Amino acid sequence: MSALSSRLATLLALAVLIVTAGCDGGQSIPLDEYVHQLVRDELQSIVSTLQSGTEPLENRLESRMEALERRMEELTGRLDGQQTQLDEVVTQLNGQKSQQDETTVTVNDLTERLSDIAIGMEKHVSEMRKLATRLDSQQSQLNQQKSQQEETAATVNNVTAKLDIIVTQQGDQLNQTSQLATTLDSQQSQLSELNAQLNEQKTTQREVSVRMDNLTSQVDILGSKLTGAINNTPSQQERIDDLAAKVKQLNPPRDCSGLPVDSPSGVYLLRPSGNNKQPPVEAYCDMATAGGNWTVIQRRDDIKPHQDFYLGWTDYKEGFGNVTKEFWWGLEHLYQLTSSGRQYELRIDLEAFDGSRRYATYQQFRISSEVDGYTLRASDYSGTAGDGLQYSVNRMFSTRDRDQDSSGGHCAQHRQGAWWYGWCGRSSLNGRYRDGGVRDHTGIRWDTWRDFESLKKTDMKIRPTY
Numbered sequence: 001m002s003a004l005s006s007r008l009a010t011l012l013a014l015a016v017l018i019v020t021a022g023c024d025g026g027q028s029i030p031l032d033e034y035v036h037q038l039v040r041d042e043l044q045s046i047v048s049t050l051q052s053g054t055e056p057l058e059n060r061l062e063s064r065m066e067a068l069e070r071r072m073e074e075l076t077g078r079l080d081g082q083q084t085q086l087d088e089v090v091t092q093l094n095g096q097k098s099q100q101d102e103t104t105v106t107v108n109d110l111t112e113r114l115s116d117i118a119i120g121m122e123k124h125v126s127e128m129r130k131l132a133t134r135l136d137s138q139q140s141q142l143n144q145q146k147s148q149q150e151e152t153a154a155t156v157n158n159v160t161a162k163l164d165i166i167v168t169q170q171g172d173q174l175n176q177t178s179q180l181a182t183t184l185d186s187q188q189s190q191l192s193e194l195n196a197q198l199n200e201q202k203t204t205q206r207e208v209s210v211r212m213d214n215l216t217s218q219v220d221i222l223g224s225k226l227t228g229a230i231n232n233t234p235s236q237q238e239r240i241d242d243l244a245a246k247v248k249q250l251n252p253p254r255d256c257s258g259l260p261v262d263s264p265s266g267v268y269l270l271r272p273s274g275n276n277k278q279p280p281v282e283a284y285c286d287m288a289t290a291g292g293n294w295t296v297i298q299r300r301d302d303i304k305p306h307q308d309f310y311l312g313w314t315d316y317k318e319g320f321g322n323v324t325k326e327f328w329w330g331l332e333h334l335y336q337l338t339s340s341g342r343q344y345e346l347r348i349d350l351e352a353f354d355g356s357r358r359y360a361t362y363q364q365f366r367i368s369s370e371v372d373g374y375t376l377r378a379s380d381y382s383g384t385a386g387d388g389l390q391y392s393v394n395r396m397f398s399t400r401d402r403d404q405d406s407s408g409g410h411c412a413q414h415r416q417g418a419w420w421y422g423w424c425g426r427s428s429l430n431g432r433y434r435d436g437g438v439r440d441h442t443g444i445r446w447d448t449w450r451d452f453e454s455l456k457k458t459d460m461k462i463r464p465t466y
Contacts, residue, residue, distance in 0.1 A: 119410070126401045130312040137318070251276070255337055256285035257293040257464055267323055270295070272337040281333060284323040286461055294347065294461035295337070297329040300433065300444055301457045309430045310416050312401040317370065328430070331367065331374045331397060334462075338366035342464040346378060348429075350385050350446055351457040353437035358385035358449050365462055373397055373404045376420040386448025388427035392420035416442040429458050 252269040253259060259268060265287045269280040286294035299321075300309075307326035321327025338344050346365035351357045362378035373396030381387040396404035398411060399418040405411040411421035417431035426447040434443040434454035443454025 119413075123401055126312060130314055130401060133312075134314045137314075252280045254340065255293075255462075255464065256283065256287070256295045259285060259287070259293075263287055265292075272333045274336075274340060281319075281330075282323050283329065284327075286459075289349070289461070290347065293463045295329075295463065296323070296459060296461045297334060298429065298458065298460035299326055300429065300455070301326055302433075302435075306433045309418065310400060310432065311418070313399045316397065316399055316418050317374075332370065334367050335369055335374060337462070339369070343466055344462045345465050346460065346462050348383075348385070348388075348446075349457075349459040349461075350449065350455055352450055352453065353435075353456045358446075359383045360385040360388060360446075362389065363465070367397075385446055388425075388446045388448045389420075390448075391422035391425045392427060395420040395422040395425075414441070415445075429455075429460065 252271050254272055254274050255270060256268065263285070265285060267282055268285050270283045271278065271280045284296040284299070286292065286296055303325045307321045309326075309328070311320060316328060317331050319328055319330025319333060323329075343363075344365045346362045348360045349357070350359065360381060360383035363380040365378045367377065368375040375394060375396050376389070376392055378389060378393055381389070395406060397418065398404045398421050400412050400416075403410045403412060405421035405424070407421070407423045409424075411424040412418055414424060415421070415428045415431050417428050419425065419428050419430055421428075428443075428445045431444050431454070432440070432442045434440050437450075437453050437456070439452045440454055441452065443452075444458060445452065446455060446458075
C-alpha cells in the first residue's frame with residue numbers, strides 16, 4: 001500500500017507540472033504527450049493493482065457470505081425442526097389434556113355411581129330397619145290397645161260394682177237406722193215399764209243401767225256411721241262424674257272443637273276418621289291459644305331426652321312420640337280429618353332461643369291421601385313469621401326412605417328430617433334439634449324469620465273454620 005501511495009504522489013506531481021507548463025507557454029510540447037502517456041500507463045498499472053488486490057477481498061467476502069447463508073439455512077432448518085417439535089409437543093399436551101378431561105369425567109361418573117350405590121344400600125338397610133321397627137310398633141300398639149280396652153272394661157265394671165255396693169250399703173244403713181229407731185222405741189217402752197216397776201225391781205236396777213249404757217253406745221256408733229255415709233256422698237258424686245266423662249270419651253269427637261265448652265287444655269281421645277269401628281287416638285288439645293279448639297299435630301321443645309324426628313315413612317304416616325312432649329300426630333290422621341268436608345286453618349307458633357316468638361297462619365289447610373304422597377294444600381298466609389311454606393304448598397311429603405321432593409337431590413336426607421320439600425324449601429320443622437340456635441342446614445328451620453338458625457320450640461295445630 002505504501003508503494004501505491006508513492007506512485008499516486010508521483011502522478012499528482014506530473015499532473016501539476018503539465019498544468020503549470022500549459023499555463024506558462026500557452027502551447028503544448030512533446031513532453032506533454034509523454035507525460036500523458038506516462039500517467040495513463042501508471043493509472044492502468046494502479047487499476048490493475050487495485051483489481052488484483054480487491055479480488056481476494058471479494059473472494060473472501062463471497063466466501064463469508066456463502067458461509068453466512070449456509071449458517072442461516074442451518075439455523076432456519078434447526079428452527080423449523082424445533083417448531084415442528086414444539087407443534088408435536090403442543091399436540092401431545094392437547095391429547096393429554098383431552099385424556100385427562102375424559103379421565104376426570106370418568107372419575108366423576110364413577111364417584112356418582114358409587115354414591116348412588118351407597119345411597120341405595122343405605123335405603124335398603126333403612127327400609128329393613130323400618131320394617132322391623134314397624135312390626136314392633138304395630139305389635140306394641142295392638143298390645144296397648146288391648147290393654148286399654150281391658151282397663152276400660154275393668155274400670156267400668158269396677159265402678160259399676162262399687163256403685164251397686166254403695167247403693168246397697170246406703171240401703172242397709174237406712175234399714176239399720178229404721179231398725180235402731182224401732183229398737184229405741186221398744187227400749188223406751190221397756191224403760192217406762194222398768195221405771196214403773198222400779199220400786200218393785202230395785203234388785204235389777206244395776207242390770208238395767210248396764211243394758212242402757214250398751215244400747216246408748218250402739219246408737220252412737222250407728223249415728224257416726226250414718227254421718228260418715230252422708231259426708232261421703234259428694235265424693236261418690238265426683239266419682240260418678242268422672243265415670244260419666246270416661247264413658248263419654250268412649251265415643252270421642254273427630255277433633256278438639258267437639259269437646260265440651262270450657263274444657264281445659266290437655267290430652268283427649270279423638271276419632272279423626274269418624275268411624276266408630278276404628279279405635280280412638282290420643283291428641284293434645286290447645287283450648288287457650290287464640291280462642292282455643294286447636295288439635296296439635298306437631299310439637300318440638302327443649303325437652304330431654306329429645307324425640308328423634310329423623311324417621312321413615314311409616315312413622316310419619318302413623319305418628320310417633322309423646323303427645324305431652326315432642327311428637328308428630330300422623331299424616332294419615334291429618335288426611336282423615338282434613339278430608340271430612342270441613343275447612344281447616346293451620347297455625348304455626350315459633351320460638352327462638354333468645355325468647356323471641358312469631359307465628360304464621362294459613363287457611364284452607366288440607367293434605368291428600370297417601371296415594372298422592374300426602375300433598376300439602378294451604379293458602380292466604382298471615383302472621384309475623386313470614387311465609388315459610390311458600391315452596392311447600394302443592395308438594396308431596398318426603399322422608400329419609402321416600403324421596404318425593406322436586407329437587408334433583410334428596411332433601412330429606414340433606415336436611416336430616418321430613419317435610420313437604422320443594423327444592424329443599426324455606427322451612428324444615430322436623431329437622432335435628434340443635435341446642436342454642438346453631439346455624440345448621442339440618443336444624444329446625446323457618447328461614448323467612450331466622451335464616452338457617454335452629455329454633456327452640458314449634459307448635460303446629462289445626463282447627464275447623466266452619
